[in-house]
Amino acid sequence: MTWQRVVDDFRTWARVNSPWVVHFNTGSCNGCDIEILATLTPRYDAERFGVKLEGSPRHADVLICTGPVTRQARDRLLRVYEQMPEPKFVIAVGSCAISGGVFQGCYNVIGHIDEVIPVDVYIPGCPPRPEAILDGVVKLLGHLKNPVLEETIQEAG
Amino acid sequence: MNTIQDLFTLMFFPGGLFVLALGMSYEWVDRKLMARVQNRVGPRWFQPYADIAKLLVKEEVIPADSNRLLFIGLPILALAGALTAALYVPLAGFDPLYSFKGDLIVALYLLSLLTVCTGLAGANTTDRFSLVGATRTLTQLFSYEAPFLLAMLGPAVVARSWQINEIIADADGQWLLIVQPVGFVVALIGLLGKLEIAPFNAPEAETEIVAGALTEYSGRGLALFRLGRHVELIVGLTMVAAFYMGGVSGLPLFVLKTLLLLLILVGIQSLVARLRIDQTVGLWWRWGVLLVLAQWLVLVIWEGVQA
Amino acid sequence: MKLDTTVPQRFVVPIGPQHPALKEPGHFEFTVDGEQVTGASVRLGYAHRGIEKATEGRNWVQNLYLLERICGICSHVHATAYCLGVERLAGVTAPPRAQAIRLLVAELERIHSHLLWLGVAAHEAGFDTLFMYSWRDRETVMDILEALTGNRVNYSANLLGGVKFDLTPELTDKIYKGLELLEERTHQYVDVVTSDATLLQRTRGVGATTREQAEELGLVGPTARASGVERDIRTEAPYAAYPDFPVQVVTATAGDLEARFVVRLQELFEAYRLIRAVLEKLPPGDLQARMPRKIKPAETVSRVEAPRGELFYFIKSNGTDQPERIKVRTPTLCNLASVCVLAIGSQLADVPMILAGVDPCFSCNDRMVTVYSGDTAHTQWTWKQLRQYGIDYYRR
């Protein structure tokens, strides 16, 4: 039992400290995307927390989505999500990703991200500041760290 | 020598786990220095450990259209090659664990095994980025391998031996980089090429072909390849430091010299843009090979005259 | 292994819609022969949201906020073009102080956009240090914009009939200080892009476009100016406060990527100069003029110079509080077609550079439009054919 506990703790520690991120724009205005990129740059430096922006969905743990989902982007979003190996998490960045934002009701917009794939963390803002994005990532990690919460997530999921 | 002691040296110290730990620490130093140059804070000290551990516990997706055996086997082979190579070099300032005549050649080729495996791994999947990445990896292998080998053979000629042990004994205390500057520079730049870091990172150019040959790898396979790369970094640094910087006897001297080399590597890495693959090949065959060959000629003649 | 060697295969490398070189979704397919690109095609629409249709269901004020979100990088120019057009339709002129502040924000935005582009282009070239440095300095502009308008992106500084924010003396000081720092850094960047050997290997002579080709391809903005096409709406048809603060157009002749780097960097100096001029001679007065809620039926054309080139708005009112039709033509649309033409015959490694060279902005583009497919004979031109075509074209 205790050995299992140690292994679990170690696994959680590794996951919490090494979130590799892949970014997908599903029809965003660029504002959020640029702010996500800004989190990597000297002032915010997400690498401090082990965050690494990866190109290949196969390498990534966290999918960051921006923008309302357009008809054309929907299939791609699903494909990117499916390409990611387990365990995987999704962060929706920006008002549009959360609710469709100003683009609600536009004919080529299907809706928000969680109508297509399950979302773990929502980061509001138009666009959210880089600090807010970092905070969102850290919140996600905090979630993983707390085993009680993790259990509830697993039960629910 | 008894079996238990042998096993210990192979598995834990100074082979095996120790090499892996050392490799990851050096990887951290590399990333941290790079971040500092770029005005960033950079990763925490345990970052590479966390990365590898996370990758190891992550799901490994095996693409349906690739050869399963190769897909799983290649990363293991790559890491094994790098770890074996580590046994022949004076790691952490200790004498090489195993030594025989001609082990220099064996060590160099075991190091290349990693690159070949990476290339094959890329070619094993039908992903287009992987295929382009594999082509580039192998193209680059053919471009830097010969000059790097020649650069490594310079000290061997002086020592008149193909045995790493003897070369180091011969070079101990003399900074060969003063008498063989061309060899040193080519070896250093060859190391950049071997490790596929800027400006020779075209095989994994993120903006063109995502992650190159390893695009389809996730989880354990990727972890093993990365570990292999880290070990390669250590072995490469050790060899260059030992051959050209007056030996690495003793841990403090080893750390000092290899870190100095790493600092130079980071400096180059942060000051250059990525070369295109055709430019890389051109650079090596037009300049690298010719310069090293010229120096080699001088060395051989000089040795001949002395003899 | 599985390659069938009996049939000559088209080996297609897709770039996008999810791809590290493009932070935005566009989808390119490049047919390659080894490392050589032999064909190119584009498929856009991943960010097509249908904004033009949406404008017809919202009133004039709501549309301001919608149109501002066409693009997160050049949000202010979209709002400016829209406001100027609507003001003209309504017969309202924004007070001079408002016009000057519009210019100020537009130039600050140009600085942020060009620095952003410099970073992204450097990243495409694998020069991450330059990327990090330029984005570090970009934060200075972002701070100024945030202090001025309260938001880092989508500033919403514009209102119909004026602007929302005024300048305070502290802000003016902050801007002066920021500009000083940026000016010094920009000199360094000019040094780097014109002298760094490895970067020059990736930029000099790559994607070169002659003046004729640039006109033929319908290029706009800095991309066209790097080829010697002296076209800049700020001088040709000055708007906002540009008549009072004239702009010097920066051009180059080489038309390659290096020239595009240089032109964009030189435009930064011009932007610094303009901002200083505005700060020194900021006209006093009100910030807003009254706007009617409904606008009588009319049509107008509004053009502004976005960081990427000419932005075109066609606005038609119908006497209600909602527009009859708003048509937006973004600069990226004009420039993007050139990527496919320029990519053919170049190295795969140069493609992201060529793409970055036009500073594409897909969200601008897709709000309504585009594509240039390589499947027709049209885009499969070689340089020679293209040049020949250009010559014949002007002989006719």
Next chain:
Amino acid sequence: MDTQEALKSAETLLTDYPSTRPEENRLDVTLAPENLSAVVSNLVAARWGYLMAITGLDQLALDQLEILYHFGAGAAVLTLRILLPRTPIPSVESICPIIPYANVYERELGEMFGVEFRNSPNTDRLFLPDDWCSDVYPLRKDAVLNEE
């Protein structure tokens, strides 16, 4: 070139067609669809400005579609307007043989308003999704855009 001079020269180029001056810097010329190619050729031959955009307008009340070709030279804006019936799918000669880069504007228009461009080198769908119904033109005023 001065704005007024530019407009004057455009007027002389297009004397055969009825024109108006809706704004100080604009000249609107109404053409019959069959004259379009000739007029555009004339403008290009005279090197008058460049094509800035093509706008579609749905005049539902008149049961007509209007296509506006905007040309710019400095501050001067010349608009060529052609009127087409709304149904069946209206057809107009493509200007791509004269101005190649007009292709993207035409394709946009074709997709959004349902206009057919004859002799166009490329009429593929531009940016609407691949599974978009082929007979729905979103920017027409009476388009039924069902919500999913």
